[in-house]
Amino acid sequence: MAGANIKSGIATDTYAKERYWLLLPSWAVLLIFIVVPVAIMMVYSFLTKEFRGGVIWEFSMAAYDQFFFDRGLFGDEPAKIEWTYLNIYWRSIWQAGLATIFSLAIGFPTAYFIATRDAKVRPIWVFLITIPYWVNLLIRTVSMKFLLRDNGPLNSFLQMLEVIEEPLHIINTNLAVQLGLFYSYLPFMVLPIYAAIERYNFSLSEAAADLYASKWQTLRYVILPTVKPGVIAGCILVFVPSMGAFLAPDLLGGAKNFMIGSLIEEQFKGNAGNWPFGAAASMILLTMVLIILMVFSRQQSKAQEA
Amino acid sequence: MKTMLKSITAAVALSVAADAAMAQEEVVVYHWFEYLPQSLIDKFTAETGIKVTMDTYDSNEAMLANLKAGAMGTYDVAVPGDYMVDIMVGEGMLDTIAAGELSNMGNIEDKWVNVSFDDGRKHSIPYQWGSTSFAVNKDVHPGNVHNTDLLFNPPASLSGKINMLDSQGDVMALAALHMGIPQCSNDRAQLKALNAMLQGAKQHWASFNSDTTKDLLVSGDAAVSMIWNGYSAKARAEGANIEYAYPEQGFLVWMDNVVLLKDAPNRANALKFMDFLLVPENIAQVSNYAQYAAGVKNVGPLLGEELRTSPESNPRDGAPAAFVQACDAQTQVVYDQIWTNLKK
Numbered sequence: 001m002a003g004a005n006i007k008s009g010i011a012t013d014t015y016a017k018e019r020y021w022l023l024l025p026s027w028a029v030l031l032i033f034i035v036v037p038v039a040i041m042m043v044y045s046f047l048t049k050e051f052r053g054g055v056i057w058e059f060s061m062a063a064y065d066q067f068f069f070d071r072g073l074f075g076d077e078p079a080k081i082e083w084t085y086l087n088i089y090w091r092s093i094w095q096a097g098l099a100t101i102f103s104l105a106i107g108f109p110t111a112y113f114i115a116t117r118d119a120k121v122r123p124i125w126v127f128l129i130t131i132p133y134w135v136n137l138l139i140r141t142v143s144m145k146f147l148l149r150d151n152g153p154l155n156s157f158l159q160m161l162e163v164i165e166e167p168l169h170i171i172n173t174n175l176a177v178q179l180g181l182f183y184s185y186l187p188f189m190v191l192p193i194y195a196a197i198e199r200y201n202f203s204l205s206e207a208a209a210d211l212y213a214s215k216w217q218t219l220r221y222v223i224l225p226t227v228k229p230g231v232i233a234g235c236i237l238v239f240v241p242s243m244g245a246f247l248a249p250d251l252l253g254g255a256k257n258f259m260i261g262s263l264i265e266e267q268f269k270g271n272a273g274n275w276p277f278g279a280a281a282s283m284i285l286l287t288m289v290l291i292i293l294m295v296f297s298r299q300q301s302k303a304q305e306a
Numbered sequence: 307m308k309t310m311l312k313s314i315t316a317a318v319a320l321s322v323a324a325d326a327a328m329a330q331e332e333v334v335v336y337h338w339f340e341y342l343p344q345s346l347i348d349k350f351t352a353e354t355g356i357k358v359t360m361d362t363y364d365s366n367e368a369m370l371a372n373l374k375a376g377a378m379g380t381y382d383v384a385v386p387g388d389y390m391v392d393i394m395v396g397e398g399m400l401d402t403i404a405a406g407e408l409s410n411m412g413n414i415e416d417k418w419v420n421v422s423f424d425d426g427r428k429h430s431i432p433y434q435w436g437s438t439s440f441a442v443n444k445d446v447h448p449g450n451v452h453n454t455d456l457l458f459n460p461p462a463s464l465s466g467k468i469n470m471l472d473s474q475g476d477v478m479a480l481a482a483l484h485m486g487i488p489q490c491s492n493d494r495a496q497l498k499a500l501n502a503m504l505q506g507a508k509q510h511w512a513s514f515n516s517d518t519t520k521d522l523l524v525s526g527d528a529a530v531s532m533i534w535n536g537y538s539a540k541a542r543a544e545g546a547n548i549e550y551a552y553p554e555q556g557f558l559v560w561m562d563n564v565v566l567l568k569d570a571p572n573r574a575n576a577l578k579f580m581d582f583l584l585v586p587e588n589i590a591q592v593s594n595y596a597q598y599a600a601g602v603k604n605v606g607p608l609l610g611e612e613l614r615t616s617p618e619s620n621p622r623d624g625a626p627a628a629f630v631q632a633c634d635a636q637t638q639v640v641y642d643q644i645w646t647n648l649k650k
Contacts, residue, residue, distance in 0.1 A: 271638070
């Protein structure tokens, strides 16, 4: 570690003059592709909606009002709390949480397996994990739909083996959505954990074993705390995109229930054409993600202090 | 740093030169997916020397949203459906075709000249028209199919095997026909009843999907699916044992139209493209490809036998037909609410 610090110290001095110039591209990218769009979205969420899409440049809280308050079908009843959108958000969070847990359950052993192979073959295993992801997400999701359907290959195969008599009804259920999300984002779990375990010094495991730690205790008290940053990074990388996903819910879940992603999409691409509401829903999603990330990072820094 | 600047300048100069060399007449088309055969594009380029650049969309609303979000001035022509022409006229997005600018204007069938969404065809020409209804798997339901009950109040044998188009306009319009109430009604009792009816019907539906309706019917995943007539004919051709319904309560007709967009960068070429699509031999190619009807005279004999005689392109006598209407702002808010209730 000390060696690395000295090296980077020299690097800083070498480029001291050009430092700001060299940083400029990354600052420009962050500004143009993150700060500006989010600022536009924020402004739009406080504007008045124009019929059939677009905005009128007048301040309005109508979008947020619509999100949180239910005024009946015709908008003239006394305001109650609107559960519709909160339920959609809760369902999305729940789905994303489950997808994260499944990915972790499969992804951690996979990453551990790869990291413990011979150094020469590790790149091959990583390569194999990434190959399916060269294909477009939409194509993979549609293929999944054909695999899972009532008289599709999966059911035919299981029936041929006489494991089941009647076809399993998976398509258009939450289970199908789960499988879709899990499959879409698994490598985002595997790769960061792999990177963490690869750096892990396995003589620590040997030391634990010498001190009579069981395999479970070694995993729980030695390996996991060391690779925790990788696990947290993997969880965030799976959880955040799962929460905004709409391909899997639409194609595999039958689009019967809005998820956050499809609700927002409907505001821009659907009949509603309610851009301020779409922007407000996005801002609320963004706020939620930020809160979750802050909780994560606070826990992490607490753990480091301890 | 200096060498870098030099090489950048060189690169820019090169690309500018390349652009100039490739400068060619073009027309930029914003179109539905899978709707314009490549052979016809090639024919147009061969005849006129104009290159066709095309982007595609999958719903009228997506097209409108993209144009509103700043794509005006990018495209020369688009192909909106009937009610969307109405909306785009209202938004001031369409250019006017002056009398005499299209030499083949006289080829348009008389019944499609004075249409409700563009009286006298000042902004648009017909592209294709057809109907939206639903198709039923005869193996699962051998009985009469011409009733919207099969979608909204189905027998137990069909419950849970129904796919609806993921399109608010089509579902709500068909629901209004099913209930016998006017489309876009602003009568509160009728809107409440519509909401309740859809809430009750949802338990019978397996999915909302617009893109793979044909495959759902061919694979047997859905026993009933809302579908466009051309897709239904294709599904039948691919072996699905289905019948296309012309319900006694009514079915939906639609017409897609080629419109001249305001601020078209290649206006003259756009007019040539529209004229080209009004030639019977050309538009017949689209019909034979997409399996929908053209709105142009003398196309009939050029169509394939199957298209001329198929039940999907010959509506049953006595079944009423209706265009989807665009609702006013106030009613649309309630429609959105009903749609959200349906999918919450």
